Amino acid sequence: MEWFNVGRIVNTHGIHGEVRVLSTTDFEEERFAVGNKLAAFKKGDKKPTWITITSMRRHKNFILLMFEGMNNINLVEPFKEGMLKITKDQMTDDLLEENEYFFHEIIGCTVISEEGETIGIVHDILQTGANDVWVVKDSKKEYYIPYIEEIVKDIDVENKKIVIHVMEGLL
Template identity: 30%
Template sequence: MSGTESQQTAQESQAELIVLGKITSVFGIKGWVKVYSYTDPMENLLAYPTWQLRLQGQSKFIRKLDGRKHGKGLVVKLEGIDTPEDARLLSGAEILLNKTELPTLSEGDYYWSQLIGLKVSNLQGQLLGKVSSLLETGANDVLVVKACQGSFDQQERLIPWLIPNVVRQVNLETAQIDVDWDADF
């Protein structure tokens, strides 16, 4: 395998990974770590027995031995991490999972990672931008749509994820979301 092929394979495998959470700090004196989970509910992260951690461009696999909800996050015991000093070395590490390991969703349900980067157009055919992120507000999720090449204007928009009242259609194959949303909002 040439260097170019190796680099391409690494890039392709990175594209198949999604970030499910992040190790934030040390918890206690026995090597436990505090974890912020991006899953909903947050405890879903604990269902995966092996995690891929990425910190400062380096990745490694590590087994989760135990974990539970604690306050607004999770606390987790990882294999081979037995002291606060060991745990501190993992602070800031992203917890990754291959997309193929995620549960299959029902039709009409989407992972946030599937929506990020999709173009958003209104019913008048105006390109409003691309989804840059999503916000969880309690009442409903919100698409953060930022201007992109070809956008109607340069405005950032917050569009509620309300199907079918606002979000009319999501087409992953064409990377397009159609919304009933006035460009002046």
């Protein structure tokens, strides 16, 4: 089964079973909604525990969650430093706007110039606030490609291929 991280449980919060989560998703309201089911992986475990969210609130830079049937610190303590994940089936395209993609759809794509020259493969995505920047690597170099209309001309996630316009100074 393919898993996607949506948050990391960094600590417990209080004695009533709340956990402090550092979000790794752009869709916090949907992923951490009351009633939503997530897979909780304890640190080092390969097998998840399915949990249902019963409470969600923000506190500073964290999201505080409570899980069904886990209403004290002793029950949630084992999840400390664990990961919250979803399956590919839980990812829905209706969360995305036009010309938006999930990171896993972009990472691994081969980047090609309009002239047909292979630039490299997308290895990472940096979120800068203004626009995402793709980290593209070939065997020798690393390039930073901004995800903007002037540069990215075509994205084919089915064939894992991206065509870009190479502006002067880009590479």
